[in-house]
Amino acid sequence: MTPRKPLLEALVAMLTPEDVLVSCLGANSRYLPHLAVSAPVFALCDSMGAAIPLALGMALQRPDRHVIALEGDGSLLMCPNVLATVAAARPSNLTALLWVNGHYESSGGQRLPAAPVEWPALATGFGITNVERVRDVPSLRTAFPRARAAKKPALLVVDVAFDPNEPIPPYSERPDEIRARFRIP
Amino acid sequence: MSGAQRIVDGLEAAGVTLAASVPDTWIGKLMATVRESTKIRSVDAAREEEAVAIACGAALAGGRGAVLIQNAGLFNCGGVLAGLVDLYRIPCFFIVSYRGDGRDPVYYHEPKGRVTEPTLSAWRLPFAIADRTADLTSQVARGVERAVDSRGPCVLLISGEDLA
Numbered sequence: 075m076t077p078r079k080p081l082l083e084a085l086v087a088m089l090t091p092e093d094v095l096v097s098c099l100g101a102n103s104r105y106l107p108h109l110a111v112s113a114p115v116f117a118l119c120d121s122m123g124a125a126i127p128l129a130l131g132m133a134l135q136r137p138d139r140h141v142i143a144l145e146g147d148g149s150l151l152m153c154p155n156v157l158a159t160v161a162a163a164r165p166s167n168l169t170a171l172l173w174v175n176g177h178y179e180s181s182g183g184q185r186l187p188a189a190p191v192e193w194p195a196l197a198t199g200f201g202i203t204n205v206e207r208v209r210d211v212p213s214l215r216t217a218f219p220r221a222r223a224a225k226k227p228a229l230l231v232v233d234v235a236f237d238p239n240e241p242i243p244p245y246s247e248r249p250d251e252i253r254a255r256f257r258i259p
Numbered sequence: 260m261s262g263a264q265r266i267v268d269g270l271e272a273a274g275v276t277l278a279a280s281v282p283d284t285w286i287g288k289l290m291a292t293v294r295e296s297t298k299i300r301s302v303d304a305a306r307e308e309e310a311v312a313i314a315c316g317a318a319l320a321g322g323r324g325a326v327l328i329q330n331a332g333l334f335n336c337g338g339v340l341a342g343l344v345d346l347y348r349i350p351c352f353f354i355v356s357y358r359g360d361g362r363d364p365v366y367y368h369e370p371k372g373r374v375t376e377p378t379l380s381a382w383r384l385p386f387a388i389a390d391r392t393a394d395l396t397s398q399v400a401r402g403v404e405r406a407v408d409s410r411g412p413c414v415l416l417i418s419g420e421d422l423a
Contacts, residue, residue: 094320116319120342127309128343131316131324134277134300139320155305159313163302253347258320 161201269399276322
């Protein structure tokens with residue numbers, strides 16, 4: 075299974091200044107300040123489950139931008155209902171990437187409840203019709219442009235390796251700094 | 260003019276661009292009027308924490324967001340209020356149906372009514388109770404502006420009779 079960092083780097087390399095990136099708490103938010111991201115970034119350090127609805131609000135407010143939400147499987151398991159909300163709102167400019175590693179990585183690596191969640195089927199059941207499973211960097215490089223061009227909400231279910239010894243950098247930006255810097259031109 | 264229309268007029272006057280909602284009987288009636296607005300995008304959320312994040316997203320993207328929910332739904336929102344609205348200092352105006360206060364005819368809402376104002380106070384949420392005998396439109400607009408000026412939450416509690 076592919077580690078997180080090359081997947082995140084591949085995604086970031088595909089972003090443009092016309093995109094907006096919203097990151098869930100945890101490893102993604104902690105890596106992003108160390109990457110050259112050409113899009114505005116709003117990185118959460120708390121509030122599990124908020125990334126997708128936050129991105130939805132941005133997408134509806136700014137239909138001229140494509141908004142990309144990064145969410146973890148532990149977070150979405152708390153509130154999968156947001157998929158129904160997204161499907162109902164039908165934004166043409168929202169792509170969510172669900173990082174599936176089966177663990178609460180940022181809280182110590184505890185396992186998620188041992189339920190065999192079939193995320194693509196769940197999302198489809200909620201009405202998200204544009205769903206793809208991504209298992210490596212090459213498939214992300216083909217799936218993401220397709221999702222962004224689809225003109226309907228998309229979910230990419232990204233299988234990512236869990237490594238309890240991964241050297242994830244600590245948070246390096248305070249929320250007030252993130253908030254002050256965040257602007258969608 | 261109905262109270263619901265005066266509330267929506269206040270939202271529009273204050274520049275609200277998006278209203279995210281989970282309905283109860285009263286909020287559902289109010290949202291029916293919001294949906295007639297050409298200035299406010301209505302978003303139906305499945306749960307109240309989502310509605311808060313959606314409204315915050317609109318605010319971060321240059322608009323103004325409002326959340327329309329029941330008090331029971333507000334009780335669900337402690338985490339997102341602390342970890343998103345307060346932590347990142349995002350304006351977020353709430354209209355919350357005050358179920359279980361003395362004006363609510365439905366008995367089973369009473370427990371929620373008893374803890375509503377103590378919860379708002381404990382969470383340090385600025386709030387006001389709608390006054391339909393006064394200028395309700397201005398009261399709503401002031402609540403939105405207070406949220407914007409303070410870069411935080413502001414709650415207006417409404418009753419069913421305020422919508423008439």
